[in-house]
Amino acid sequence: MTTASEPYVLNIGPQHPSTHGVFRLRVVMDGERIQDMDMIVGYLHRSMEKLAEERTYTQNIPFTDRADYLAAMTGNLGLCVAAEQLSGVEVPERAEYLRVIFAELQRIASHAMANGTLVSDAGAWQTPLLYMFREREKILDLFEMTCGARLTTNYMRIGGVAFDPPPEFWPALRELVDELPERIDEYAELLTDNEIFVARTRGIGVISAADAINGSLVGPALRGSGVPWDLRKAEPYAVYDRFDFEIPVGRTGDVYDRFMVRLEETKQSTRIIRQAMDQIPEGPHKTQIPLALRPEPGEVYGRVEGPRGEIGFYLVSDGGPAPYRFHLRAPSFINLSLLRELAVGSSLPDAVVTLGSIDIVVGEIDR
Amino acid sequence: MPKGPTQLDGHLVAERLGQALPGIVQRSTDEWVEVRPERLQEALRWLHDSEEFDAAQLSNCCGVDRHHHFEMVYHLQSLDLNHQIVVKAIVLDHDRPSLPSAYPVYKGALLQEREVYDLMGIEFEGHPDLRRIFLWDGFPGHPLRKDFLGIGAGLTSGLARFPYEDKTDPDRIMNPPESMRAAAQEPEAGSQEPSPEWRGEQHP
Secondary structure (H helix, E strand, O other): OOOOOOOOOEEOOOOOOHEEEEEEEEEEEEEEEEEEEEOOOOOOOHHHHHHHHHOOOOOHHHHHHHOOOOOOOHHHHHHHHHHHHOOOOOHHHHHHHHHHHHHHHHHHHHHHHHHHHHHOOOOOOOOOHHHHHHHHHHHHHHHHHHOOOOOHHHHHHHOOOOOOOOOOOHHHHHHHHHHHHHHHHHHHHHHHHOHHHHHHHHOOOOOOOHHHOOOOOHHHHHHHHOOOOOHHOOOOOOOOOHOOOOOOOOOOOOOHHHHHHHHHHHHHHHHHHHHHHOOOOOOOEEEEOOOOOOOOOOEEEEEEEEOOOEEEEEEEEOOOOHHHOOEOOHHHHHHHHHHHHHOOOOOOHHHHHHHHHHOOOHHHOOO | OOOOOOEEHHHHHHHHHHHHHOEEEEEEEOEEEEEOHHHHHHHHHHHOOOOOOOOOOEEEEEEEEEOOOEEEEEEEEOOOOOEEEEEEEEEOOOOOEEEOOOOOOOOHHHHHHHHHHHHHHOOOEEEOOOOOOOOOOOOOOOOOOOOOOOEEEEEEOOOOOOOOOOOOOOOHOOOOHHHHHHHHHHOOOOOOOOOOOOOOOHHH
């Protein structure tokens, strides 16, 4: 006797813990298997690119906080790097070091969040996430100390950074950097050999290197598939060429590898911060630019390596104080290009873990 | 000179592309190469397969509304050779713009082209799933077009001038005198305060 099954539609989200924000999946299921999937986004669309055409370059920096709200610093940095390329503004050396320190702190905080929620999705409900929040909390305290905000930092400026950190920042940073490797090892010990976690992530959501490249994947999603591509090495912005660090890559391109790449990257980030703290020179933290920056007519595509991959800003200037066109290349959005391919044929819990390992931020998807 | 640090010279790309596929290049500058819109897919395919250019990844694609025509800009990335190629295609029909899709060459164009279709209104022939993505079906118009708010050609929707710019003395904002610039860059010892003329960004 055979049992006939009939496909049915399952709606996940927009409000659902496993979608990491207001992100909706409409899934056609046959039993436990996914037959078809459609993602529905736009619940957080704030027409940033249109609004940006009405604001000056500096006034646009707060938008980048609210695009990727888990990594505001790298968003800020991306816009500033692009605007500096467009207008030719020079950045003092101390500011470049401060940018590196804050971008790397942000990477650690963001990866802690990404890995924590991924582990949550895989069944280790909340405990590892809250452990990782402990470190993230300390990093956000450092942000607050420096620029007064924890999430929407609005810290970078065209031509430098907004504030020099206060004197009490440096000992606190030293303390954090000293204890971080130990903490990261703790997480590795807790999770990497955990039988349940390995069973839920090994061999799940496998992306081949060729697919990852062709599908425009960037960041840990690309490096997890074994492609050593990192803009900090490939196109060193700020002063990244002065530091000694490695690009961790995965082997098989499964969820586990993407998790491990993020964990390894946090270690490398602490290495970079340590070197930056030792090398940072005295001096001004920003150059003075005109209130209304009017770049020459032209266009530029400036990009930095954010926690989720390449954050690119395509800016077109017509000589006015506001950009003629402002396009944000959002890594979380474009990393979803392969989601349907990955999900179809897998089971629902595996698709949830795969989505978690791609690490999306809905603010950046919708913009 | 190309603006990106690893961006390839557009003339060089145009020369090679023109040799391989005669008549495909329309224009080139040192930053980008512009190809015939109807042969866009062919150009992308050639750059993707070429050993010299190895444009393996479509890192970004977006549209620009130039009032009378649209410009699609493709940023292609070679991961092995570490360079970037900028390809443009100009769509002259502003009322019903249409272009061949890049999806058959780059799967990464799937969502990016849907976004351009939604916000800019350019249709991509050969795209497997061309639907609006951020806005709902039936949303009137395409917001990233310059005429979306009823602003006709010739007028811009952007800022004509900075809101607090001193119209009577724009030079004061644009080019501060040398003394003021020096004072702003070198604050007095022991003082975190910028000079009073330059409070702009520090202001709460």
